Amino acid sequence: MKSSSAYKTIGEVSKMIKTPQHVLRFWEDSFNQLTPLKRKGGRRLYSENDINLIRRIKQLLNQDGYSIKGVKNYLSKNKIQDIKVEGKLTVSYEVSKKLDQLVKNLKEIKKLYE
Numbered sequence: 550m551k552s553s554s555a556y557k558t559i560g561e562v563s564k565m566i567k568t569p570q571h572v573l574r575f576w577e578d579s580f581n582q583l584t585p586l587k588r589k590g591g592r593r594l595y596s597e598n599d600i601n602l603i604r605r606i607k608q609l610l611n612q613d614g615y616s617i618k619g620v621k622n623y624l625s626k627n628k629i630q631d632i633k634v635e636g637k638l639t640v641s642y643e644v645s646k647k648l649d650q651l652v653k654n655l656k657e658i659k660k661l662y663e
Contacts, residue, residue, distance in 0.1 A: 556594035566603055579617055582624050
């Protein structure tokens, strides 16, 4: 299982964000702040910060009603680190507590098998 901080391929990001790969490539060409790591043969690898930026771009375009030009202006006028934080996934307090309890239970189960 991949670490949550591991780089993701364009296919993985496409599924995660529910956005077609060609749209992600278009956004990469349109927004110079979006710069995934490129390996030999042009294979793109996206960091968690790249993915957060993509989430924010998608939100600006699809929910907030920005145009491509509007998003370009937004990205150029705001600090990129702040924008990446805006795009970060958040969970409710209840979900966070349930996840913490699940991790605790899994650790206890692991101890039983050691």
